[in-house]
Amino acid sequence: MIGAAARAVFAGLLLTFVLAPGIFAPLLAPLAPETGPVIYERASLLSLSLSHLGLVLAASVAATAVAVTLAILVTRPFGAAFRPLARSVANLGQTFPPVAVLALAVPMMGFGAGPTLLALFLYGLLPIFENAMTGLTALPPATLEAARGIGMTPRQRLLRVELPLALPVILAGVRLSVVIALGTATIGSTVAARTLGEVIIAGLLTSNTAFVVQGGLVVGLFAVLLHDALIQLERRLSGPRRGEG
Template structure:
C-alpha cells in the first residue's frame, strides 16, 4: 500500500510539474547561479515530454513486433536453423553504442527523429527477443501436448496457448526495453530530435544545474511509473494463466 501511494505521489508531482513548471521555480532556484533562470522555458517541458514518449513508444512498438516475430520464427521447427542469425541481428544494438548508431544514421537520414528511432529500435531488440525465446522454449510439454490433443492447428496453438502462456515473460522484456529506451532517447537531442535531452544539454552548456536536474528528474519519474505499470500488467497476465494468486 505504501509503495502504491508513493507511486501515486510521483505521478501527481510529475503531472503538476509538467503542467505548471513555474510553480516549482523556488524548488530549483538554489541550484542556479548568477540569477540564471530556474525553469527551462525555451521549449515547453510538457511538449518535450510528449515528444520524448512518442519517440520511445514508436521505437519500442517496432522492437516488440520484430523481436517477438523473430522469437516465434526460431521456435518453430522450420525456423530453428535461423536462431544464430536472429541472435546476431538482435545483438547489433547492444554491440554498437547508441551514439555510434546515431553517427552512422545521420549521414543517411539527416538530423531529427529518424536516427534516434533507429538507435532505439536496435537497442531494444535483444531483451524482448531473448525473453520471447526463453518463454516459448520453456513451455510445459504437457500443455503443448494437450493443445495438440484438442485438435488445434499450429497457428491456433500459438495464438491461443503458447503466446498467452509466454506473455508475462515477454512483457518483462518489453519493460526492460522501454526503460532503457526512455533513458537512451535523451541523446537524440544531440541530432536535433525533440527529447528531454534538450533540457539536460542546455543545462550542461550553460552550467545551470537546475536544467540538468529537471531533465533527469522527469525522465527518472517516468521510468519509475512505466516500470510499475508494466509490473502490474505482468502480474495481471500471470494471474490470467494461473501463475499468480488471484486477488
C-alpha cells in the same frame, strides 16, 4: 512494484513538473547561475515529454513486433537453424552504443527523430527477443501435447496456447526495453530530436544545474511510473499467485 501512495506522489510530482514547473523555482533557484534562468522555458516540458514518449512508443512497438516475430520463427522446427543468425541481429543494437548509431545514421537520415528512432529500435531488440525465446521454449510440454491432442493446428497452438502462456515473460522483456529506451532517448537531442534531453543538454552547456535536475527528474519519474505500470500488467496477465491477496 511501488505502493499506491508512492505512485500517487510520483504521478503528482510528474504532472506538476510538466504542467507547472514554475512551482519548483524556489527549490531549484540555488542550483541555477546567479544571473541565469531557473526554469527551462525555450520549450514547454509538456511538448518535450509528449515528443519523448512518442519516440519511445514508436521504437518500442517496432522492436516488439520484430523481436517477437523473430522469436516465433526460430522456435518453429523450420526456423531452428536460423536461431544463431536471429540472435546476432538482436545483438546488433547492443554491439553499437546508441551514440555511435546516431553518428552513423545522421549522414543517411539527416538530423531529427529518424536517427533516434533507429538507435532506440536497435537497442530495444535484444531484451524482447531473449525473453520471447525463453517464454516460447519453456512452455509445459503437457500443455502443448494436450493442445495437439484436441486437434489444434500449429497456428492455433501458437495463437491460443503458446503466446498467451509466454506473454508475461515477453512483457518483462518489453518492460526492460521501454525503460532503457526512455533513458536512452535523451541523447536524441544531440541530433535535433525533440526529447527531454534538450533540457539536460541546455543545462550542461550553460552550467545550469537547475535545468539538468529538471530534465533528469522528469525522465526518472516517467521511468518509475512506466516500469510500475508494466509490472502491474505482467502480474494481471500472470494471474493470482500464492500468498498474494
